[in-house]
Amino acid sequence: MDLIFLQLLTGLAGASTLFLVAAGLTVIFGVTRVVNFSHGSLYMLGAFIAWSLLSRLPREPEYFVLGVLGAAVATAAIGAVLEVVLLRRIYRAPELLQLLATFGVVLVVQDVALWIWGAVDLSLSRPRWLRGAVEIAGLRFPFYDLVLIVVGPAVLGGLLLLFHRTRWGLLVRAATQDRDMVAALGVDQRVLFTSVFALGAGLAGLGGALALPQGSANLNMDLSVIAEAFVVVVVGGMGSLGGAFLAALLIGVLQAFGIALVPKITLVLVFLVMAAVLVVRPHGLLGKPQAMARGEVEALAPIRQAGPALQLLGAVALVLAILAPFVAGPYLLSVLTEAAVAVLFAASLHVMMGPGGMASFGHAAWFGVGAYAAAFAAKGLGAEMAVGLLLAPFAAGGLALLVGAFVVRMSGVYLAMLTLAFAQIAWAVAFQWVEVTGGDNGVLGVWPDSWAADKPTMYWLALLLCVGGALVLRRALFAPFGFALRATRDSALRAEAIGLDAHRLRLAAFVLAGAGAGLSGAVFAYAKGSVFPTYMAIPHSVDALVMVLLGGVQTMAGPVVGAVTFTVLQSWLLMGDFWRIKLGLLIIALVLAFPTGIAGAAAAAWDRWRGRAA
Amino acid sequence: MGPLAGARGVIVLVAEGLRKRFGANEAVAGVSLAVEPGEMLALIGPNGAGKSTCFNMLGGQLRPDAGEVRLADRVVTGLAPRHLAHLGVGRTFQITASFASMTVRENVQTALLAQKRQAWRFWQAADAQHVGLAEGLLARVGMASQAERPAGVLAYGDLKRLELAMALAGDPVLLLMDEPTAGMAPAERAALMALVRGIARERGVAVLFTEHDMDVVFGQADRVLVLDRGRLIAQGTPEAVRADPRVRAVYLGTAA
Amino acid sequence: MSVSRRTLLAAGAATLAAPAIVRAQSTSAPIRIGEINSYTAIPAFTLPYRMGWQLAVEQVNAAGGVLGRKLEVISHDDAGKPQDAVRLAGALLDETKVDVLAGGFLSNVGLAMSDVAKQRKRLFVASEPLTDALVWEQGHRYCYRLRPSTYMQVAMMVDDAVKLGAKRWVTVSPNYEYGQSLVKWFKLLMAQRQPGIEFVAEQWPALGRIDAGATVAALAQARPDAIFNGTFGPDLTNFVRQGNTRGLFEKRGVVSVLTGEPEYLEPLGDETPEGWIVTGWPVESVTDASNAGFIAAYRAKFGEMPKMGSVVGHATITAIAAGIAKSGSVETEAMADGFKGAKFATPFGEAYWRAQDNQGTLGTYVGRTAMKGGKGLMVDWRYVDGAKAMPTDEDVKKMRPA
Structure with missing residues (x-):
């Protein structure tokens, strides 16, 4: 009994900190519709700034309050700068590109914080x-x-007062309902957005500063908090402050009791909750359907079959790729093998993201399932490589069928978040079911059959399966299925009215995407000889998103261009120092320069050039 | 040919006692109607009369709380739109809905593929399917010259024509058209409805439409139903309805 | 505090700014060591580690190099991801044409690199990964490991743990290979030594994500006599603070792995719990010649005190240099045999590569935590030679594939 009460209080204290971070995230999303991945970085900066202030201030409570508030204000200022310098330029860009840009910010902030505060944890x-x-x-x-338990509701109360008793708050609420209406009211939207972003950043900073006395300011804080903050925001309903509070309470308390009851599955608990809530309430506890439904956000340019020039270019590239082993060294060959795998990985995500209109934050799950299926075939069954390669797409596709039944009913960010939840569950299973998966040690020694053991043969096999797979997917997208799928994305209403079953089409796209990713994962497993839970982790899903967005969602060549570019960039960056800040700045620059992706920009430039020539 | 193609001459659509309640508000409180092949039936009423609700119950977007919808002799109450589509119900929407990432021709081809249950084909090139049929339909609605344009850049009136062509792809026995001329210039409205009327006559398609523009209603409809507060208050020929005092009171009176 | 912070920063910045390749000023082709570690994922340990190996490279080359050739280290960041390490290992072997692979922090990354070494038949010297599997279950002739493993760390502390006379134990350890392995060995070795011992609760926080308040409350509820801890880094700091405030550690013995290492002790500051039995390195109080010499050289070069990572980084290079010198060649098969038994100097004194399982005998310090002037330190410490904390040859034989 005592324990129950004490764990309840502990859970409430945890919920408070979680709420502060999530509140900022949800307020920012509500108004700007930006899913701010860098919110965890702001939380981390809050903690570091608080350390810098508080370690210099006297140790009395009043100075503590001053220091914490100072850190919050400083973080708010950083947020305002971030908004003005970066986010303001991309509000009109697709949701996912914004997310990608903020992911770039995460990378940059990590290196900057390392440079300013050093590597050692600061307590x-x-x-x-x-x-x-x-x-x-x-x-x-x-x-x-106890202080924290009070701070959460106090901040909630303060925010509610701010939103309901001030003109600024009224505008914020109006903007949450309908952005364009606020613009029509003659309010300077830019000032409103900047101030909202600063408020959200300040809340993150406050959360970080308040977390400092319990531990330390360290360079891992950003990513450890952001996933949970996302869960809270999504479970609560995006943009809903009250929902975030409820969800923070739910997650905080559940975690406190989860630790006492099932200490080994703490990793997966929050994501199980998120999946359960979203399956029952697709818009979160207190969320409303988003104002703009999927596919109606922007006029989409028609997707065309590649013209003769582009087809020739593709054919030349393919021939060069086939001839590569005669000139390339072993390392370049292994990079090219990875690029081939990446092509199918990205192309499969593109099936659901582009024509399917379903963005996934968890695509790595299917890659991982395929890789583990291959590993299981190789090590568990002792089967030939062909068996593993055949098993993988069916295993991944089969699982995608189960998961997809829940996922494809949703749309937009919620859909993406549900895929994230399932991917995290899959990751946690791989990580914690040590007896079967080998845990974080992964499965080693998944080497190809002897006939494919040398690098050129393995490369050709990867090229055949992955580029071939991508071509098959492409073929399906230009077949009646692809047209029907795009039809459901462009207008679900019209698609149903002409007799299409949108649900089943989307599900089929989901399964196809899963199977494709699964095959790419299996090829990767044999090429690298090992399988790890990190194949399914969030960063790998982000890789897939980066590839597709880098190339351009609305072109069929996009994922191919994106995958090759990304793989080459990554192998090159990873070999040097400061890769995080370089990659981060590069992502930001690409988002700013090519909001439609490289292939999209190239297509537009081609059209302009052709237009002038004609 | 839809499955009801042999049923020409009988009543195409019958609705009996349709009811729908949203919270405390009874949006449709017992509506019955019937449409015959080749007939242009207009459903009118002031804002909030229940036209759209009624329409969405007939089109499968909403399930009625009570009542029955029959297509020929088949009960189709609450059947999903995609099933209705395969039973020969064509549909256009108040806010046009087409496939913006495709050309005009591909839009119609997709509709043809869907209606012929050929959507689940993964290999053959879609843009080579039913080219002739699609072009024929586009020619019928006067869109042949725009076949290769992206649907996303069409003028509003052209989008309406495209929707009509797509609705016709399933060789429907019944066309449900929600505010077919909303947002169009007056001259265009008459032209579009004249086109619909021509198609209805020529193919024996029953057309049920809602409309705000009284000139269109009284110019094109064979019969008019008047809804007010969820109930049918009058029906008959345009002339009869126009003269009905109840209609004048609740509708034309306020409109005039 | 702030002064040392600033100097650390300056040194860190200088280190980061310097090219990763420490080029030797020699005309003959240098011996190339390809090094991979989690520099961005675990900076608190790996950045001092980098400074350690940089110092060692400088010292070895100043003394004339190895086999008359200079040493050159080409270093990359695996970001804590095994697949990145695998890819980089391939790049180092194929592209950079290194003679030896080295590095690793996380156990899973170490195992992945070891698997590459096995497949490619190239030498890999694991510096920090502590999992036993590297030299036992998954050991092979091409993989050597420097630091005392999880088994050895636990074995070094068991004597003191038994002396606590505690009957009811609880454990808390990060939920991955390293933490699981620690708890497994601790339970096993304690049960052998102290019949009737009970383990009444266990906590498995995810690495870097401990919910310290709830974890401490759950452990306290089990009313243990003693606690075994495997958490480190930020998790440890959070755990200690909640534990202090909630009185978890009062009148209870605590056995805590790695806590005495400066990188983990320093953040505990004036909240360092006293009397914990820990492994680590009492950097302020070691005075023997090899420790003192290392600390002095390190401070002269970087202007700050070394950490445990610095020691590991330094010893990695000297151990490789000694192995190559004894092998008389950088040909892989020659090294795979020649490293066995090679003696090398470390800041902790001389150690060697054990012939039977390629495990380094570098030991570690066991002592108790204490606080002085608001800082944590290790007292009552003793150095435990790694050679004395290994299972018998027969036991190893059973575990290691032939």
């Missing part, structure tokens, strides 16, 4: 009053946790 020396405990039910409970 604040706690004065006596911060260390104190109160006796509750005969057990000690930290005084500071």
Whole structure:
């Protein structure tokens, strides 16, 4: 009984910090519709700035409050700068490109924070009053946790007052309902957006600063908080402050009890909750359907079959790729093998993202399932490579069929978040079901049959299966199926009215995407000889998104261009120092320069040139 | 040919006692109607009369709380739009819905593929399918010259024509047209409805449409139904309805 | 505090700014060591580690190099991802044409690199990864490992743990190979030494994501006599703070792996719990010649105190240099045999590569935590030679594939 009460309080304290971060994220999303991946970075900056301030200030409570508020204000200022310099330029860009740009910010901030504050974790020396405990039910409970329990609702109350009692708040709420209406009211949208972003950033900074006394400011804070903050925002309903509060309570308390009851599955618990909530309530606890439905956001340029010039270019590239082993060294060959794998990985995501209109944050799950299926065939069954390669797309596709049944009912960010949840669950299974998957050690020794063991043969095999697979997918997209799929994306209403089953078409696209990714994962497993849970982790899903967006969603050549560019860039960047800040800046630059992707920009330039020539 | 093609001459669509409630508001409170082949039937009423709700129940977008919808002799109450489509119901929307990432011809080809249950083909090139049929339909609605244009850049009136061509792809026995001329210039409205009327006559298609423009209604409809607060308050020939005092009171009176 | 922080920063910045390739000023072709580590994922350990190997390269080359050739280290960041390490290992072997692979922090990354070495038949010297599998279950002739493994770390502390006389134990350890392996060995070795011992609760926080308040409360609820801890880094700091405030550690023995290492002890600051039995490195109080010499050289070069990572980085290079010198060649098969038994100097004194399982005998310090002037340190410490904390040859034989 005592434990239950104490864990409840502990959960509430955790919920408070979580709420501060999530509140900022949800407010920013509500108004600007930007899914801000860099919110965790702002949280981390809040903690570092708080450390810099508080370690210089006297140790009395009033100075602590001052320091924490100072950190929040400083983070808010950083947020405002971020908004003005970067986000303002991409509000009209597709949602996912914005997300990608903020992911670039994450990479940049990591290196900048390392440069300013150094590598060692910075902990604040706690004065006596911060260390104190109160006796509750005969057990000690930290005084500071009580403070946190109060801070959460207090901030919620303050925000509600701000939103309901001030003109600015009224505008923010109006903008959350309908952006264009606010513009029509003659309000300077830019000032409104900047101030909202600053407020959200300030809340993240406040959360980071308040977390400092419990631990340390360190360089891993950003990514460890962002996933949970996303979960809270999505479970609560995107843009809903009250929902975020409820969800933070739910997650915080559940986690506290989860630790006591099932300590080994803490990783997966929050994502199970998120999946469960979204399956039952597709827009979160208190969320409303997004104002703009999928596919109606922007007029889409028609997708055309490649013209003769482009087809020739493709054919030449393919011939060069086939001849590569005669000139390339072993390392270049392994990079090219990876590029081939990446082509199918990206092309499969493109099937659901482009023509299917379903963006996935969890595409790596299918890659991983395919890779593990191959590993299982090779090590568990001792089967030939062909068996593994055949098994992988069916395993991934089969699982995608199960998951897809829930996923394809949704749209937009919620759909993406549900794919993320399932991918995280798959990752956690791979990570924690050690007996079967080998845990984080992965499965090693998944080497190809002897006939394909030498690098050129393996490369040709990868080229055949992956580029061939991508071509098959492309063929399907120009077949009646692809037309029907695009029809459901362009207008679900019209598609149904002409007799198309949108649900089943989307599900088929999901399964096809899963199977394609699964095959690419299996090829990768044999090429690299090993399979790890990190194949399914968030960064690998982001890789897939980057590839597709880099190339351009609305062109069929996009994923191919994106995959090759990304693989080459990555192998090159990874070999040097400061790769994070370089990659981050590069992503940001590409988003700003080519909002329609490289292939999209090239197509537009080609059209302009042709137009002038004609 | 739709499955009801042999049923020409009988009543195409019958609705009996349709009801739909949203919370405390009874949007449709017992509506019955019937449409004959080749007939142009207009459903009118002031804003909030329940026209769209009624329409969406007939089109399968909404399931009625009570009542029955029959297509020929088959009960289709609550059947999903895609099933209705295969039973020969063509549909156009108040806010046009076409496939913006395709050309005009591809839009119609997609509709043809869908209606012929050929959407689940993964190999043959889609843009080589039913080219002639698609071009024929486009020619019938006066869009032949625009076949290769992207649907996303069409003028509004042309989009309406494209929608009509797509609705005709399934060789429908019934066309449901929600505000078919909304947002069009007056001259265009008459032209479009004249086109619809011609098609209805020529193919024996029953057409049920809602409309705000009274000139269109009284100029093109064979019969008019008047809805007010979820109930049918009058029906008959345009002349009879125009003269009906109840209609004048609730509708024309306020409109005039 | 702030002064040392700034100097660290300056040194860190200088290190980062310097090219990763430390080029030797020699006309004969240098011996190339391809090094891969989690520089961006685990900077608190790996950046001092980098400074350590940079110092060692400089020292070895100043002394004339190895076999008359200079050493050159080409270093890359695996970002904590095994697949990146695998890819980089391939690049280093095929493109950079290195003679030896080295590095690794996370156990899974180490195992992945070891698998590449096995497949490609090239030498890999694992520096930091602690998993036993590297030299036992998945050991092979091309993989050597420097640091004391999870088994050895636990074995070094078991004597002290038994002396606590505690009956009811709880464990808390990060939920991955390293943490699981620690707890497995601790339970096994304790049960052998102390019949009737009970393990009444266990906590498995995800690495870097500990929910310290709930974890501490759950452990306290089990009313243990003693605690075994495997968390480190930010998780450890959070755990200690919640534990202090909630009184978890009062009147309880705590056995804690790696906590005495400066990179993990320093962030605990004036909240360092006293009396914990830990492994680590009492950098302020070691005075023997090899430690003192290393610390002095390191401070002269970087202007700050070395950390455990610095020691590991330094010893990695000297151990490789000694192995190559004994092999008389950088040909892989020659090295795979020649490294066995090679003796090398480390900041902790001399060590060697054990012939039977390619495990380094570099030891570590076992002692108790204490606090002085608001900083944590290790007292009552002793150095435990790695050679004395290994299972018997027969046991190893059973675990290691022939």
